[in-house]
Amino acid sequence: MLCNGVQYNGSYSCWKCMQKGETAKSGKGHAHVFPFIQDNPKGPQRCRENVIEDSRNALQNMENKSKVIAVNGIKGPSWLTFFPLFNIIDGIAIDYMHGVLLGVMKLMLKLWFSPQLKNKVFSIHNHIADVDKKLQSIRPTLNITRLPRSIENDLKYWKANEYRSFLLYYSLPVLHGTLDNTRFNHFALLVNAIHILLKNGSTKNEIMRAESFLMEFNSYFEQLYDICYMTLNVHQLVHLADSVKCLGPLYTHSCFSFEDKNGYLLKMIRGTQNIDNQIITGVSFVQKIPELKLKFIVEGTELDKLYKSIESPNILKRGEMITQGIYILGSIKMRTLTKHALDALCKYLDFAPPNDYFATFRRIEMNDNLVYGMEYARMTKRDNSAIMFKHNGKVCFGRVCFFIRLDCIEQRANTVVAYTECLKCVNYSDLSGILSVKKTEITQCVPIVNIIESCMYVSPEGSKTSYICRFPNRLESD
Structure with missing residues (x-):
């Protein structure tokens, strides 16, 4: 909506390139997919100039009341193009929380364990109990908020951070010996690539290596699974390394912090009436507290200790x-x-x-x-x-x-x-x-x-x- 482009299920829906994609049969319906183009997987690439040109042509189509308005996936001008120093292509992030975790990782678990796909050659649904036993025996560290939950019983309730933990830490240990070697090594490409792209201070060579992993992952995906699953989320993996080159590690431009703030705001709602006023009052109160502390609370007093315990309840008490x-x-x-x-x-x-x-x-x-x-x-x-x-x-x-x-x-x-x-x-x-x-x-x-x-x-x-x-x-x- 912000860029005024088509949705994920439309032609030319990738914001980084102008691949049209194609329609593939998926079950009883159809899906818009992006087959891997061996000789030009990331192209033809979009740039600020062709986005502006396409938006003008789309505006012209709208004025002429044409049946098809969008041009190369652009439905019209975006306000972002009016910022002269903003690159509307490189400056738009690929959110790995939705794209990789709730997109690709969730898809992979569906392909392996969904009962609807248990007759497929890639399914390991009959091993789900063994995988669950291994998964739930894992003892994560304290900085992993949620303990591992069952795939068979709880997958529909998994949050994005659980998909993250599974991808980065649990997946390869619990799938080893269960998933066939070809698909296991294929999935390991994704695990290692995302680990590199989340690292603080990855070198150019490391990012290039991650990109090669993702290219290889995409190139074999259709062969190991099916073309109908090569949706926009899978296609965008080929652009993920470029997003890191322009904007920094994936965690610096993901939606995790916004989801966290949404939960913070929800806690300020105490009733069903005047919700907007409740949020504004709550935020104003929280913003005012540090100012009141400086005015009325003396450093080192019992009141100061109480304030700090309320402000940071989870901070461990340090000793020597x-x-x-x-x-x-x-x-x-x-x-x-x-x-x-x-x-x-x-x-x-x-x-x-x-x-x-x-x-x-x-x-x-x-x-x-x-x-x-x-x-x-x-x-x-x-x-x-x-x-x-x-x-x-x-x-x-x-x-x-x-x-x-x-x-x-x-x-x-x-x-x-x-x-x-x-x-x-x-x-x-x-x-x-x-x-x-x-x-x-x-x-x-x-x-x-x-x-x-x-x-x-x-x-x-x-x-x-x-x-x-x-x-x-x-x-x-x-």
């Missing part, structure tokens, strides 16, 4: 600061180390400490990363123990058991180490967000300054393989 940006969470307890832990500590120190009695704790907050040791008993449905760290110049992975403070050893004053169970990564790649790992019997003391980031450990029930899932960024909220 270990170093800049790293805080202890929870209590510190003295304990006698086990033989395995003491051996690992001796190896790290390169000498035997005078005793085996140390201050230990189970949780830290580290530069927007939360790391909870496996010994933290209150974590039953979540797992925040996985870390990525550097050791002898190499990238390594492990699961923290607990933390040891070495303040009683002069040579290591005020040092904190994570007593960690090491994981062996068999397919490390910086471009991959999901890495297969194997448990080892090796334990190691890792200085917390060597921890690069926290990760998600995924070990689906019944699966022989475990996985480490890396987060593409720390700024996007689901």
Whole structure:
């Protein structure tokens, strides 16, 4: 509506190119699809000049009362063309929340698990119970808002953030061994491409690699599934990398933040009458609160503490600061180390400490990363123990058991180490967000300054393989 173009189901409906598309039979009806054009998948490309020209011609058609008004999908002028420095093509984002998550990812789950398609060659509907068992056994980290829900029973209720979690973290671990190798490797192209395009600070080469993944995904889609499913959402994947080049990582121009604000506004409605006034009053009140705080609340008083607890109820109470940006969470307890832990500590120190009695704790907050040791008993449905760290110049992975403070050893004053169970990564790649790992019997003391980031450990029930899932960024909220 804003660009004054045709909808997704019309000819020339792609805003980035002038591919017409075609009509394909889909069940009892029809769908407008965009077959992959091998020699020119992204073209012919639109530009500001041809959009203005097409809008003038459409306006002329309207004045002449022609039966067909739209020209190359343009129904008339858009107010956006009156901004001289605004590029109406590159400046219009492809929203990955609707296009990739609620579009392509939702479509893939339908193709694999819908009972209406169970006779298709690509269907794995008869394995849905096994996939659900694996999915619901996963213990995500605390920054994943929703726990995994059943595909068979709850898919119709899934929110966009659940499709996001499935795409980026759960999909490959739970589908491995169930989806055939060809389709599994095909889907992995999409997973890795979206991970790269969501990363903070992806290089040009990485974006080019993501684009090649998406091109390959599109080129084989019709062959592995059916042309009737190659809708606009699937076609727009070929333009997704260009959107990142122009506008930044996908999360910087998605609708997640707007959906979040919609929920915020809905909470301001208390009745069915005068809804507009309720929202305006609520927003005005919230905007006025910081000003009232500055006038009437004294810093450091009990009233100030109450205000901060109401303003930010979910912020964890930090304990002792270990170093800049790293805080202890929870209590510190003295304990006698086990033989395995003491051996690992001796190896790290390169000498035997005078005793085996140390201050230990189970949780830290580290530069927007939360790391909870496996010994933290209150974590039953979540797992925040996985870390990525550097050791002898190499990238390594492990699961923290607990933390040891070495303040009683002069040579290591005020040092904190994570007593960690090491994981062996068999397919490390910086471009991959999901890495297969194997448990080892090796334990190691890792200085917390060597921890690069926290990760998600995924070990689906019944699966022989475990996985480490890396987060593409720390700024996007689901």
